[in-house]
Amino acid sequence: MIQKPDPTQETLVLNMGPQHPSTHGVLRVVLHCDGEYVLDAEPVIGYGHRMHELIGEVRDHRGFYANVGRMDYGGALSFGHGHILAVERMLPDLEVPERAEYLRVITTELNRVASHLLWFGAFLLDLGAFTPILYSFDDREAILDLLEHVTGARLTFSYMRVGGVCADVDKDWCDGVLAFVKRMRDRIPMYHKLVSGNIIFRKRVEDVGLITRDMALKYGCTGPVIRGSGIPYDVRRSEPYSIYPELDFDIPTSERCDCMGRYDVRWAEIEQSLRIIEQAIAKLPEGPVMAEKVPKVIKAKGEVYQAVEAARGSLGYYIACDGSTSPYRMKIRVPSYSNLSILKELTRGILLSDLVAVMGSFDLVIPEIDR
């Protein structure tokens, strides 16, 4: 419900979006401003609604492969991972080869690093710093080249399959991944020198957009937003799936609760993702990448909720099937939607320029919210 402007008050109603560069897509925020101060910020969503859930209900399970990448263009592989894990849980006879699980995790973590690098560049663009995105895209291109070799795409991957993955990797690719991990580790101090310590950047993000623990819990925030408020909630640890229980990694948190906290968490997450990739490559078993007995027509039955940790937080697929070829109901719980809902309470009384910093620190992906 959008508040009507009160003519007796000297407030300005300002439409931020739907075409605004710092809303990262077609998000509209109706602002009630008093001078430079935001009195009320009301996000209006739905401009990019593409009925992904309904498409999932009218198509068969395999027909949804292409849609997962269109919801979250930043981290398409984790969206695919959640979908196929949910379908596979309804097919008890299916045994997924271990190599396929490892490949899923390696590619998903590479995609997470790419997503965080994209966020890093876009966040600083919002704050008015142009150069850092060029550095982060340099590294991101290296990841996309690696992923293109195995998935065949650079952005909207459809790599995950029910029963495995669609393409195998060779030793050269694994060496390439390890070379990238080394390169990225060498580059991280450079990023911190360039941006993290920069006084202008710190003044813009420190103590801006304070999300307390209670607030984060109340709104159902997940991902780096809740971990930036000091709560170590990560689906990879709390509801382990795939091969994550076998891997050694930490859940980085920050007690700062502000935009800087979320920034720190994401950088620490990149480092943890690199650790995961390294371990998974070392443990990568030989064997097939596709299960032997995958039914030609998938007729799943039952209902299942499968949560995975996407780049932006907890992503859940609720799929109910009645034994026919397509799901009876598909509901997708996306992290950005809950993360955005906090905006109204969070931005009351802050400066307009800080609102941009807050929204940038959420790492919003609008097609994912509208879906």
Place this chain on the structure above:
Amino acid sequence: MLNYFKEIFVGIKSLLIGMKVTAFYGTKRTITAHYPFEKIPVTLNFRGHIDLVVTKKGYHKCITCGMCERACPSGCITLDSVKPEGAKKKKLTGYTLDFTKCSLCGNCVETCPTNAIKYSNDYYLVGTSRHDFHFDLLDRAMKAAEEMGIEWTEPVEKPKEPKEPQAEGGESPSPAGA
């Protein structure tokens, strides 16, 4: 008062550290490719639109079963086939791909029983109308055979011998395998 000056000092120092990084990378070689003048080679596993595989004998491997047509979630593929009188097998007369609807999920390639379709490497697709992306794959396969120097030859079906093995040459390409 002391804090005030300390903050200024720390701030200027942080900016200088950042400038040092910029200066270091500023003197390095450019990493961007200047697109119209230089092109980045397309990786072999790049998933372009689909194409029919041309065998060594100069024919396609499609048996017009229609699996790809059914597997396609967006209905991009249209198969036309006729059954000539007296023949046992259907003959492919047209394979149309509507690439405007395709989202490159790869279901058609994976479901094909004879590995008759593959991904092309067409990276630089451009057209002035959407009809430019309605590909006639049979026509494209014939042109590809011509480029490869193979004559397009239809296998002659021997009518009287039962259990004849379908003459098929060429190695099956690995579907998008890395």
